[in-house]
Amino acid sequence: MKKYNIVICGGGSTYTLPMVKTLLDNTEKFPISNITLFDTDESKQQKIYQAAQVMAAPIGVDIAQSYQLAETFSGADFVFMQIRSGGLEMRELDEKIPLAHDCVGQETCGAGGFAYGMRSVVDVVDIVKAVRGQAPEAWIINYSNPAAIVAEATNRVFPNDRKIINLCDMPIAILDGFAEALGTERQKLTPRYFGLNHFGWFTHLYDEQGNDLLPGIKQRLTEGNMMPEELKEDSDWVKTFEQLSKMATDLKGHIPNTYLQYYLYPEYIVSKSDKNYTRANAVMDNRLQAVQDQCDFIIENNTIEGSGLERGVHGTYIVELATALAMNEKKEFIMIVPNTGIIPNFSYGAMVEVPCVVSKNGAEPIHVGEIDTFYKGLMESQYAYEKLTVDAILNRDYDAALKALTLNRTVVNVDTAKSILDAFNTQMQFNLK
């Protein structure tokens, strides 16, 4: 059987080791020859590389590392991307600048997501160009955020490239929570879902007999929290899943993605935020440190036994998807793809997040049908924000940026949008004209 070559861009990511573990645990279904880690920051990737080597040695998979785009991708079959342009240091600014103006300060939503997009799109486009120069047929599966903006940009810059796939693990993490509460496995459930990235809704959830379990889940959400085991130790995620229960209780209809909390209750979110200590600070103090300690342990002991390294939903989902592409499995995955009429009353060409059937020929989105006024209204406005944001990024266009932020439900006011943009322009050198 063919053995596949994988490149992980953002090899120094906090998600790389669990992803490598998932790849190595899955080689019977998805054989691997080589995993190359690519990053721009040696201080982040070196230890991850050494720990990955320890893990891969007994399985006979080669681990390589690279710090330059040239030659990294030749021979690659799959490129997984999880870069964080500007690092957690810039994420901190993305969050704190909007908060200083009493707007939501978040990694991917609102003004913070806009600022992150300004950096991320540039780097992702450069990497995709390098991949296509060296491995024209490789599947590129992108997790790098803000995935909504990155997806709109890659679809625009590489319009005919159906082998670029944008992905998010949030709907899957939510489903894991539902599955655990129901005492089943996520893989036995078939969701129906539509929206934009970090801006969507579950409409149905079928069990293996075809029964829709979503009405029961909605009822259970009104009675309490349903969150995945994996996130229960993290107090920020506990609060987020409490908000999911609130959203499901407040509004009749579909069950929202957790990220809608930022758009539906922006004042509340700001009131609960610490302007001096945001999620970026928590990630630096906790996850980043934990990954460093884990690497030290693995390298020192030459084994992952006792290190606490576990697979997570992030790595699991991308490896399941790559396996489906490689093995022509025709399984369903929620992915970010162009609206080719599957939502007939929504903007054609918009990058929508919907279930797709995945085979070796790529993703075939499943028809959604017309969506109701409330969802359509929210999505059209958010999509307009996404389009204008990509205009602003690709053309360094201040006017497009100002209109984009004005359309965003977490900003709204033109004066506020202007103040935030001017702060971004000064503190982050965006050179918007």
Ligand SMILES: NC(=O)c1ccc[n+]([C@@H]2O[C@H](COP(=O)([O-])OP(=O)(O)OC[C@H]3O[C@@H](n4cnc5c(N)ncnc54)[C@H](O)[C@@H]3O)[C@@H](O)[C@H]2O)c1
């Ligand atoms: N789509 C999703 O649902 C999803 C889920 C989780 C994380 N993510 C994203 O995955 C990324 C990684 O998250 P993290 O918390 O592990 O971040 P991190 O900062 O720990 O790791 C990111 C790595 O990317 C590297 N990097 C930055 N710019 C690069 C470039 N141009 N080329 C190559 N490498 C580069 C950094 O040096 C760093 O090692 C982020 O974009 C995050 O938002 C997405």
Ligand SMILES: O=P(O)(O)OC[C@H]1O[C@H](O[C@H]2[C@H](O)[C@@H](O)[C@@H](O)O[C@@H]2CO)[C@H](O)[C@@H](O)[C@@H]1O
């Ligand atoms: O604040 P962070 O960096 O901890 O997380 C932000 C990301 O949150 C989502 O991903 C979750 C995922 O849903 C969860 O199951 C687990 O794997 O953790 C991930 C990160 O904490 C979201 O989908 C991403 O887009 C965000 O980057």
Ligand SMILES: [Mn+2]
């Ligand atoms: Mn996501």
